Amino acid sequence: MFAPSSIALLGLALLAAPADAAERAPLPTCETGTRYIELTADAPSMIPEVCIRPELSVNLFFDTKLARVEVEERERFRRVDLAAASLTLVASEALHDGERVPVTVYFQDDAVPTSATFVLVVHPAHAERQVEVSRNERTMASLRQGEQQARAEARLCREEKARLQAECSDQLGLTSLIVNGWLGKTGVVARLLKEVTSRPGGSLVAQNVISYRAVGPKGRGRVAVEMELRNQGTVAWTPSGAALVGSNREALTELTVWPLEPVPPGRSLNIVVELDTAHREARGTYTLKLWAGEAGTEGVSLDGVTFP
Numbered sequence: 001m002f003a004p005s006s007i008a009l010l011g012l013a014l015l016a017a018p019a020d021a022a023e024r025a026p027l028p029t030c031e032t033g034t035r036y037i038e039l040t041a042d043a044p045s046m047i048p049e050v051c052i053r054p055e056l057s058v059n060l061f062f063d064t065k066l067a068r069v070e071v072e073e074r075e076r077f078r079r080v081d082l083a084a085a086s087l088t089l090v091a092s093e094a095l096h097d098g099e100r101v102p103v104t105v106y107f108q109d110d111a112v113p114t115s116a117t118f119v120l121v122v123h124p125a126h127a128e129r130q131v132e133v134s135r136n137e138r139t140m141a142s143l144r145q146g147e148q149q150a151r152a153e154a155r156l157c158r159e160e161k162a163r164l165q166a167e168c169s170d171q172l173g174l175t176s177l178i179v180n181g182w183l184g185k186t187g188v189v190a191r192l193l194k195e196v197t198s199r200p201g202g203s204l205v206a207q208n209v210i211s212y213r214a215v216g217p218k219g220r221g222r223v224a225v226e227m228e229l230r231n232q233g234t235v236a237w238t239p240s241g242a243a244l245v246g247s248n249r250e251a252l253t254e255l256t257v258w259p260l261e262p263v264p265p266g267r268s269l270n271i272v273v274e275l276d277t278a279h280r281e282a283r284g285t286y287t288l289k290l291w292a293g294e295a296g297t298e299g300v301s302l303d304g305v306t307f308p
Helices: 140-167 173-179
Strands: 035-038 049-052 057-062 066-071 077-082 086-091 100-107 115-122 130-134 188-192 204-215 220-231 241-245 255-258 268-278 286-291 300-305
Touching: 049 057, 057 100, 066 077, 066 086, 086 100, 086 115, 204 300, 220 300, 241 255, 268 286
Parallel strands: 035 130, 049 115, 057 130
Antiparallel strands: 057 086, 066 100, 077 086, 100 115, 188 204, 204 220, 220 268, 241 286, 255 268, 286 300
């Protein structure tokens, strides 16, 4: 048995887990917006990794015409469309979280480099939908677009940091919830998720799963999922990321997790995953995906997650 924690509704981060932590490579950092990759004549020190998700298209645009493409295990892709200077790929459900698939394109001319290799990484929540690949020097317009995108992302991070600092500055417990307007007249509504199911095959087991919803000021809201997570594997597991995936494959990814502590083998830890939403958001049924960045993505997926 465990007691639900109200104050956990003030947290915010991401999480998940791996069974073979010692063997899996870490997940890459997935960029939002347009991804820019510059190729050089020298052999690259690292092969670029591109985040994908099953059934979502990824489009790679090149500044040079293409001759052909080689995709490892091509049969596990629903679409591989090669155009004059672009490549569209759609992975099927046969590819699972954490898998890596090499893709090599060959250019028509004889300039160096004559080919380029990328590694498509199946991510539980993120997909880089548009990738601009430059073999020649990027144009000033392209550089300005990338700079504007980076500035916008940095501004959003600063705003989110300021909001969290303001909410968590002094008050604790119920005082914090009252001061920040999260209790309101309806309080925090909880629901014991008896029908939630874990997908088989992992070393993490979620028990006593409870969902929460709080309606805050100006139409804002919070939803959270609390669970007792038991590690039945042989290595410690540390939360890294979380996402709620809906029935139409949309992913709510701006989640946070508390606490960011390892779960030792044979032990359990109460974990809360939280999302800042509008009052009418996060309706319907979701799959909650949890993973650990230091050891791939074999964590836990909970089907049937709903909120009050």
